[in-house]
Amino acid sequence: MIPKQYVETVYAGFIGMNIGIRLGAPIEPVAWTYERIRDVYGDIRDYVKPYKTFAADDDANGPVFFIRALYDDATDRELEPEDVGKAWLNYAREGIGMFWWGGEDISTEHRAYVNLRKGISAPRSGSIEVNGTEMAEQIGGQIFIDSWGLLFPGRAEKAADYAEKAASVSHDGNGLYGARFMAACIAKAFDASSMDEIIAEGLRMIPDDSTYARVVHAVMDFHREHPSDFRACRQYLEDHWGYDKYTGVCHIIPNAGVCVLALLYGEGDFARTVEIASMCGWDTDCNAGNVGSILGVYGGLAGIPDHYRKPINDFIVASSVSGYLNLVDFPTFAKELALLGYRLNGEKAPQELVQRVKQGEVYFDFDLPGSTHGFRTSNPFKTPVVRHSNQRGCDGRGSLEVVFDRLVEGDSSKIYYKPFYRRAEFNDEKYKPTFAPLAYSGQTVSARIYVDQWEGAPVTLTPYVRNTYTQEDQILQAVTPVGGEWNDIQFVIPxxxxxxxxxxxxxLKSPSPLLNRAIGSLFIGQFRVTGSAEYKIDFAKQAKEFxxxxxxxxxxGKWELRDGALHCIAEGDTSSYSGNYYAGDTVVEATIKPISGTSHCLITRAQGVMRHYLAGFDGPNSVSFIKQDFGTKRLITARYDWELGEEYRLKLVSEKDRFILYINGDNVLECKETAYAHGMFGFGCLEDGENEIKDVHVRTSGQKSV
Structure with a gap:
């Protein structure tokens, strides 16, 4: 039965996972050994690096995207390994992002992806038979499974079964046992009363005679004899279960030992558990992330210290083919995951939860404890406190409180959300994340705002958006919210x-004089970005990043900027994507100049690399409307005389189940098709070739309800 605080606990588990990943990521091997971590950082009690924005990490990508098999294929039946294999192919860009592309003879994930592309479906794609034991038992079997544990609260066996199916895409043997063990531990943490109980449930899901079970028991036995010295236990692991005995790149067995060590010596304390997992070395972000999920669920939000939670700010970036889905808001993701949990457990989700998940739009209601939804301010001196509050709840929920301190005329601070990110926001290039904005010209921004002002002249709020090319603010008409009541404020994005x-x-400003400075609190109770969008993409104003x-x-393919155009050299099936993943009716226009090859298309309703429609030039003197669904099918083809080196204005209209392709204003083909009701737009080629694209114009009329 789904527990009462299910959404909140899922939220805590996801936060816990990401804290662990962020804590451990800067001290990964091979540069950072156990001894170097010990000698440089000593007793870790906080993040060791102050990231601007933490870049994508494979440990988070897997839990965010592999569960999309439940949206795309296993919608009304049990999950199968092949479903997760399809998610790999559909959301990963070949050779970049998502997971470690370390070489198909080195990286398990790389090998599994290549197997899938060759037509070796899961679970054979990850099997020992195909890949050998050394590769099949790398750590990935347990690092991508956190969401499966969160989906089955208190149902460890079901969580283990789903985690095994997912892990079998790329792993086998002890790799599968690690998936089962960790997912079971997370599921059990929902109702467990001790770490021993959690570990025992994990053990119950794997064979007693497995190497994985033996290392767990070995750590438990050592802890029983030496309950206060985790470093002695770490040395024991090095001596008896270390990387020298389990070869390959990052074997699961030594790291399983570290996870159990951290769970036991952390004694149920969230911070100490992720800290110990990080201090032990080996695969630090993976291990700290796994135990962070378990302890996040076990101790809930109350158990997560603010100094670990605050820098996360409810947000990570991911690294899939969908730049839109790569901007991950924690409360939103937790609610979406909880809805899946209700479905998978055969229970009806509360209507209130259903209404608070609005896929395809930005919708923040600050109802989860401590939630901030990634909001920021620009002037910490004048807006020194930004925090979740229950003091002024909107519609019975929480709000975001921004304390403003002694504003006078000339002072200001921005209160803002980032719907798009640039390379300058990051410290490194890890996993090469990409982004499609969550907000576009023509959409409406609305908010419910309450001002509790204690002194000074009334504050004003001037809506703005920042142009990322000029890095200048576009200012709109200022408003003066009425103090002491909720104000409904909105503006249209220019x-x-x-x-x-x-x-x-x-x-935020105030015309207050020095003798009567403005001080008080502003509360945001709801924030939304909704409605139709209309925007252009000028490639002279874009950049190559990540x-x-x-x-x-x-x-x-190879994609470059050249003379204000997007230049593509296609290598077989090559594609590019942008826009709202949940966009319904869409019109996309672009000027395309085919340079070589016979395939040059617009893409619409794209739900990934392997699920979308293409329309455009398809062979000499012909155009086609094509369905991509793990294989291409031409739905309609018509004659159209086109030539290399000429520019053509292509316009693809997608309206409900009707699609029309215009070229230079002429209707050249129409098609009716119902498979994909929403998706991104983009450009694609089905064979080798070269083209240039410019003057992109996109119109959407809202999101498809999914």
Whole structure:
């Protein structure tokens, strides 16, 4: 039975996982050994690096995207390994992002992906028979499974079964036992009263005679004899279960030992558990992430210290083919995951939860304890406190409180959300994330705002968006919220003339004099970005960042900016994606100049690399409307005389189940098709070739309800 605080506990587990990943990531091997971590950082009690924005990590990508098999294939039946294998192919860009592309003879994930592309489906794609024991038993079997544990609260066996199916895409043997063990521990943490109980449930899901079970028992036995010295236990692991005995790249067995060590010596304390997991070395982010999930669920939000939670700010970036889905808001993800949990456990989700999940739009209600939804301020001196509050709940829920301190005329601070990210926001290039904005010109930004002002002249709020190309603010009409009551405030996002928007919010000011400075609190009770969008993409205002051209995610091929155009050299099936993943009716226009090859298409309703429609030039003197569904099918083909080296204006209209392709204003083909009701737009080629794309214009009329 789904527990009462299910959404909140899922939220805590997801936060816990990401804290562990962020804590352990800077001290991964091979550069950082156990001894170096000990000698440089000593007794870790906080993050060891102050990231601007923490870049994508494979440990988070897997839990976010592999569960999409439940949206795409296993919608009304049991999950199968092949479903998760399809998610791999559909959401990963070949050779970049998602997981470690360390070489197909080195990295298990790389090998599994290549197997899948060759037609070796799961679970054979990850089997010992195909890949050998050394590769099949790398750590990935247990690091991508956190969401499966969160989906089955108190149902360890079911969590273990689903985790095994998912892990079998890339792993086998002890790799599968690790998946079962960790998922079971997370599921059991929902109702467990001790770490011993959690570990015992994990053990119950794997064979007693497995190497995985033996290392767990060995750590438990050592802890029983030496309950206060985790470093002695770490040395024991090094001596008896170390990397020298379990070869390959990052074997699961030594790291399983570290996870159990951290769970036992952490004694149920969230912070100490993730700290110990990090201090023990080996695969630090993976191990700290796994135990962070378990302890997040076990201790709940109350058990997570603020100094670990605050820098996370409810947000991570991921690294899939969908730049839209790569912007992960924790409360939103937790609610979406909880809805899946209700479905999988055969229970009806509360209507209140159903109504608070609005896929395809930005919808923040600050109802989860401590939630901030990634909001920021620009002037910490004048807005020194930004925190979740229950003091002024909106519609019976929480709010975001921003304390403003002694504003006078000339002072200001932005209160804003970032719907798009640039390379400058990050410290490194890890896993090459890409982004498609969550907000576009023409959409409406609305919020419920309450001002509790203690002194000074009334504050004003000036809506603005920031143009990421010019890095200048586009200012709209200021408003003065009425103090002491909830104000409904809204504005329409202005045209940014082909550039993207990377901040939306308000500039807080007050005309107060020095003798009566403005001080008080502003509360945001709800924040939304909704409605139809209309925008252009001017490639003269874009940049190549994270190996992609903003705001696109590229799959295969070579993509460059050249003379204000997007230049593509296709290598077989090559594609590029942007826009709202949940966009319904869409019109996309672009000027395309085919340079070589006979395949040059627009893409619409894209739900991934392997699920979308293409329309455009398809062979000499012909155009086609094509369905990609793990294989291409031409739905309609018509004659159209086109030539290499010429520019053509292509316009693809997607309206409900009707699709029309226009070229230079002429209707050249129409098709009716119902498979994909929503998705991204983009560009694609089905064979080798070269083209240039410019003057992109996109119109959407809202999101498809999914």
């Amino acid at each position: 045209d940014t003339e082909g550039a993207m928007i990377d901040e939306i919010g308000w500039i 190996a992609s051209i903003t705001p696109f995610s590229h799959h295969r």
